[in-house]
Each structure stands twice: as C-alpha cells, then as structure tokens.
Amino acid sequence: MMFTQLFTSLLLFALPFLILTIIRRTSKSQKSASSPPNIPKSYPIIGSYFAIKSNRENRVQWTTEILQSSPSATFTLHNLFGSRQIFTANPANVQHMLKTHFLNYHKGPFSRDVLFDFLGHGIFNVDGESWKFQRQVSSHEFNTKSLRKFVQTVVDTELHDRLIPMLFDAVVDKSVLDLQDILQRFAFDNVCKIAFGFDPACLLPSLPSAQFAEAFEDATDISSRRFRAFLSIAWKIKRFFNVGSEKRFHTAVTQVRDFARKIVREKKQELADNSSLESIDLLSRFLTSGHTDENFATDIVISFILAGRDTTSAALTWFFWLLHKNPEVEKEILKEIKGKSGMPVFEEVKDMVYTHAALCECMRLYPPVPLDSKTAVDDDILPDGTVVKKGTAVTYHPYAMGRMEKIWGSDWAEFKPERWLQRDEAGKWSFAGRDPYTYPVFQAGPRVCLGKEMAFLQMKRVVSGVLRQFKVVPAVEDGFEPSLVVYLTSKMKGGFPVRMEEREDLG
Template sequence: MLIQFFISLFLLTLPLFIFKIITKSSKSKKTAPSPPSIFPKSYPVIGSSLAVNSHREDRVQWTTQLLQSSPSATVTLNMLFGRRHIFTANPANVQHMLKTHFSNYQKGPFSFTVLFDFLGNGIFNVDGESWKFQRQVSSHEFNTKSLRKFIQTVVDTELNGRLIPMFSDAAADKTVLDLQEILQRFAFDNVCKIAFGFDPACLSPSLPSAEFAEAFEDATRISSRRFRAFFSMSWKIKRFFDVGSEKKLRIAVTRVRDFAKKIVREKKQELADKSSLESVDLLSRFLSSGLTDENFATDIVISFILAGRDTTSAALTWFFWLLSKNPEVEEEILKEIKGKSGKPVFEEVKDMVYTHACLCETMRLYPPVPVDGKRAVNDDVLPDGTVVKKGMSVAYHPYAMGRMEMLWGSDWAEFKPERWLQKDEEGKWNFVGRDPYTFPVFQAGPRICLGKEMAFLQMKRVVAGVLKRFKVVPAVEDGFEPLFVVSLTSKMKGGFPVRIEERRDLD
C-alpha cells in the first residue's frame, strides 16, 4: 500500500517538476516577446494541462473563447503524456458524433469510472446493450398518456399547493427568497414524485432540510469535481484512503442509495400485494415491466432524479433573471398568458409559443448541461477535418454553440426570443425550432432527452402560474451580473436573491 502511495505521489509531482525545468530554460533565453495568444502553449510531456488546470473554475467560458476564435469552431488541447481533448461547437461535428457515427462516440470508461459510485449502471452512465435496454423500457414508459397525465398532475399540485402560496407569503412579508434554491426544491419534489412516487416535501413552508436531498446535492457536487481534477489519480488516492472529499462522497452516496433501495423494496412489496398496477410513477412501471433487480432499479431511478432535479430549475433561474433585464419580453409573455386563461391546463401551455421561445432562448445562452464529453471507440475524422484517435476525449459544447456568431448572427449576445418565431399572415406567432445539432441542449440522435416534453410542460406551467400572480424582482445591487458555474449541471453562483410582488393587472 505504501509503495502504491509513493508511486502515485511521484506521478503527481513529475509533470510539475518538468514544467519548472521548461519555464526556467525558457526564461534564460533572451528572445523578443511574442504577441499574446488566446490559445495556450503546449510543452513536452505536460502539453497545455497547466493552462487547462488554471481555468478549472471558468473552464466553460475559457473554452468558449477558444472556440469562438477557431475558424472551424473546433479546438484540440494537448494534455499530459500525449493525451488530447477535442472541443467542438461545429454542428456538422455534433451530428457526426451524436447520430451519424453514434456507436463510435460513447460515454467511455473515464466518465463511467468517475460517476459509477453515484450513478452505478444507470442509463446516463452506460453504453452498449445495458443502455439500449434501459432506453427501450424508458422510452415506452415516457410515451404513455397515463404518465404524461401523472406528470401534469404532479407539477400542478406542487405549483398550486406549495410554490404559489410560498410566493404569496413572501410578497406579503416582503421576504427575500433565493429563487434558485426555491426552484431546486420545487423540481426535486416533482422529480421524486414522478420517479419514486415519494414526496420529500422540500418546498414545505419551513424549507426543511431533507437528508435525501442534501445527500443527493453532496453526491452531485463532489462527483462533478472528479472531472475537474488535475490528475484522476488524486481523487482515487483519496478514495483509497477514505479521506477528504472522497469520504464525504462515500457517506453521501451511501445515504442516497440506502434511501433509494428502501423505497424500491417498499414499492416491490406494494406491487406484490396488489393484483393490478395502481401507481403510475416510473419506479412502479419499471418494476412491473420485469426489472426486479434491486440495484439495477435503484441505478435507473437515481439517474432520472439527477436528470430532472437541476436541469429545469437551472433553466428557470436564468429565465427569471433574463426576464428582469428585458421588461418588453415580460410584457409579451403576460399578453400570451392573458390570452390563454380559461383553457385547460395542457392546452394552455401547449399553445404558449412565445413563452416556449423565451425558454429556448434562455437555454441557448445558459444551457443546463453546458458541455458533454464522449470517448472515441476507434480512429475517426470529424467533418471539419479534425483527426480523432481511438480513446480520445471529444466534447460538444452547447454553451459555446449558443455564443457563435456563425450560428446566431452578430446579435448572438442579445436575449431575443423572436429569433425562434415567425408571424403568419394573421400576425400570430409560430414557433420555428432549430435543428438539434445547432441547439443540442437536449442532446440529439439516439440519446436525445426522453424528458424534453416533460421539462417544457413543467417550465411553462411555472412561468404561467407565477407570472399570472407575481412579479419577480432581483434583490441585487445595480450592475450585478450573475456568474455561470458548473457542477454536473449549471448553476448561478451564490444563488439568485429576489423579492416577490403581487400583480394586480392580470385579474
């Protein structure tokens, strides 16, 4: 064990030693200074890994700048020991990866290892036959009318029973709320009801601490740090010795999985005691379809909670921020809400095309999953000519893609819902979507998000329900600009403090 430790320590310090020699040698050479370049220098053995490591906290923004400066919208970064990482914001490359050559670009062993302790063999962490099987079962369930009806009921119950009353109390008491936290709690309650048939009641008036929710947050946050580690060996060493963040991760994952397994056992017993399926949550459906393995069922459900927990809440957090900066957009949404009042809930949100466009425009600028990496199974060449070697990391970059002038025009930095809309002869807005390889926020190809319709339903119901009653006002100083940060999904650093004001003009 000690030998292993010292070997690992040597490997950790070797590149830094080499880098010091290189920089010392370069300083001794008296040459004219070269103009600064946005692209990082690459050195023998260590490549550009030190530059990459120096951008751990703003890597998404930094790689976006690189891609914006690249004529092909693709960059290749040299890493330790000759490894290379490719980032692309080129739609032709994205289609090549996610559809045309789908089988060659997989999650891969690195991602699987990083997330295995948390996600196990769940659908978002596997490839091959295991993924195909889970995808087939999940796809069938997501396409049933009864599940869609159940989701609609769950969302409306949480909205009208908890979120609206909380906003009403905050407006009366002039309380400042962290909207990001509130929306995360809202989404967590929803996804647990939909996935498990279990209500954690995170959005209860007292905003209680829930062990399962807190453990899930810890597991998500610490797992994401593994991706940003300078050496993968560093977190593996900490895990081996059960110290630091890896000890916290082990405790958090144990709590999440023990709780999930308890619910799986109870659900199996419930189904065994009944002659027919009465529950319509996903877990009940999976178990009824023959998935009797406890660990497998747990893996699937944890993956779905991860997918539904932070994605919609992240999109809505940024949506309300952008709305506060663009009052003319808010007016258009209010007109649309007013025109839909009185219709059945599903019809109301289905026809909210302007709101739909606003949500797409929000996710263009602030995608819930800003970068998605794959691993090449075999050698390949991307459509733009970039050479890919077997085992190389290739990532498409939705955050950068939403900021490419070649895709969105010179006004790409503007929040402009109209770029998603066209008016017909009667002056009515019609939604005009972009292809999923230009706007891969919900992925594309065989792995396209199964919950896309569910996500839009939930987000539009929140927008309609909240804006019909309230105005959301940022409780920040003039000139405040929120910082986009990334865990496994994106967040607003430090939360989003807001005041809630009752609206009187839409009654």
C-alpha cells in the same frame, strides 16, 4: 538497491529543471509559429497544465472563448503525459458524433469510472444493451397520456398547493427567497411523484432541511470535481484512504443510495400487495419488466432524480433572471398568459408559443448541461478535419455553441425569443426551431432526451402560474451579474435571492 534509490532521488531532483528547460525552448520555437489566438500553448510532458490550472474554476467560459476564436470552432487541449481532449462547437462535428457515427462515441471508461460510485449502471452512465433496455422501458413514460397526467395532476397540484401559497407568504412577510433552492425543491417533488409515485414533500412552507437533497448536492459537486482533477489517481488515492473530499463523497453517496433504496423497497412492497395498480409509474415499469435487482433499480432512481431535479430548475432560475433584465420579453409573455386564461391546463401550456421560444432562448445562453463528452471507440476524423485517436475524449459544448456568431449572428449576446419565431399572414406567431445539432441542449440522435417535452410543459406551467400572480424581483444590488457555476449541471453561484411582488395588472 542503494544505487537505485540514489538514481531515483537525482531524477526527481532534476526533473523540474528538465521540464523548465523544455518549456523555455518550446516557447521560443512557438513564438515564431502562427497559432489561433487564445489557444493555450502546449509543452512536452505537462501539456497545457499552467493554462488549465489558471482557468480551473472558469473552465466553461475559458473554453468558450477559445472556440469562439477558432476558425473551425474546434480545438485540442493537451493534458498531462500526452493525453488529449477535443472541444467542439461545430454543428457538423456534433451531428457526426451524436448521429452519423453514434456507435463510435460512447460514454467511455473515464466517464463511467468518475460517475460510477454515484450513478452506477443508470441510463446516463452506460452504453450498449443496458442503455437500450433502460431507454426502451423509460420511453413509455413520455406518451401524450402520461404528459397530460403529469401537467394536470402532478405539476398543477405542486404549483397550487405548495409553490403559489409559499410565494404569497413571501409577499406578505416581505421576505427574501432563494428561488434556485425553491425551484429545485419543486422539481424534486415533481420527479419523485411522476417517476416513483413517491412524494418527498420538500416544498413545504417550513422548507424542511432535506438531508437527501443536501447529500445529492454534495454528490453532484464532488463528481464534477473528479472530472476536473488533473490526475485521476489523485481522487482515487483519496477514495482508497477515505479522506478529504472523497470521504464527504462517500458519506453523501451512502445517504443518496439509502434514500433511493428505500423508495425501491417500498415500491416493491406496494406492487406485491397490489399487482393491478391503476397508476403505473416509471419505477413500477422497471420492477415489473423482470429486472428486480435492487442495486440496478436504485441506479435508475438516482439517474432520474438527477435528470428531473437539476435540469428544469437550472433553466428556470436563469429564465427568471433574464426576464428581469428584459422587461419587454416579460410583457410579451404576460400578454400570452392573459390570452390563454380559461383554457384547460394542458392545452394552455402546450400552446404557449412565445413562452416556449423564450425558454429556448434562455437555454441557448444558459444550457442546463453546458458541455458533454464522449469517448472515441476507434480512430476517426471529424467533418472539419480534426483527427480523433482511439480513446480520445471529444466534448461538444452547448454553452459555447449558444454564443457562436457563426451560428446566431452578431446579436448572439442578446436575449431575443423572436429568433425562434415567425409570423404567419395573419400576424400570429409560430415556433421555428433549430436543428438539434446546432442546438444540442437536449442532446440529439439516438440519445436525444426523452423528457424534453415533459420539461417544456413543466417549465411553461411554472412560468404561467408564477407570472400570472407575481412579479419576481431579484434582491441584489444594482449592477449585480450572477456567476455560472458548473457541477454536473449549471447553476447560479450562491443561489438566486428574490422578493415577490403581487401582480395587479393581469386579469
């Protein structure tokens, strides 16, 4: 026993020196080897630990720069103890993963493990039959009738009864608003109304402190930190002992799940009291489909709040910033809004072609979900020749793809809605979309986002309703550039402070 302890102590003492020796020797051999610029060096045992550590807080931008310099727009990142993660911004690889070889690329055990405490068996954290069932039931919520109802009742009511009056008050008071927070509240109210028939009333004039919303923010933040941990065992140990960030996470998830469970129980009671409800929302569909398990229904509620609250609000936050930076685009949108005056609400937003293009352009540069990972079920080879071993995480990178000169040309850094448009013989704009593997902002293939059309309609209605009456002016110093911070979705670091000015130049 004493010999074993002595040997272990000597090994632990000598290990750092052994690793440093290997690094020095490997560095010398790698100096002569030709490798693409920006690709981090990899060493035995520790992989690219030092590069990963130094770029931990700007991982999205760092991996983007590497992909931009890679001839195939793909590279392999070596983690500790021989594990690997493949990043790609190659449309052929994306199509291979999301469509052609869809069955070989699952969420995988790592992703499920990281998110299970938060999302459970919800649609965004499962594969196979459970995913198929949830998608099939959810799809009924996105037909034309439901979309029309969503825009004409839910979104329009929230817009006119809450958002617009709040913005008018800000004009009168000359106050500064955090537009990111306002848009999150707006989206949260909307998704709860349409999906669960429940109004949380987060967007009241008093901007009530929403314990659930704050807990939801904590849960998404700490979940994303789990993904970035060097070793899963680190957060698992903290979870086991309920200390540090995992203690906060446990508290936040408990609050989120209690809130979601309350919605489920109230909906169950509502259905029991009146089995012939005229308005059938998403949660009602699940509960009447034979799946009445409370935990499963709670997982569904949380997943759809995540999808509906954080994605559209993130896109709109960056959209209003880009409009401020590009007044000529705002001018074109105002012309379009003026030309649609008097039309029924649903037809107005459906036909806003230039605004639709501007939103696509915004999400090209700032996709709400900047990267997404799948895990290979079996060995595979990507179209660009990259070898994928069973169990390897392959991450496609929408943020990087929106910044690839090979895809968008030398003017990729410019905010140009016109790249999504073409004029007919009469000079009228028509939308010219890109294939979903070049622009995978809404995923693609069998898992393409069901709520894509709903998201665009909601965003266009907000843009039309706000810009028709107000000019959004960032309350920041000259030269300020916002920073991207990534949780499970992308956000503007520190929020988006703005002043509202009443518009007088639009009839």
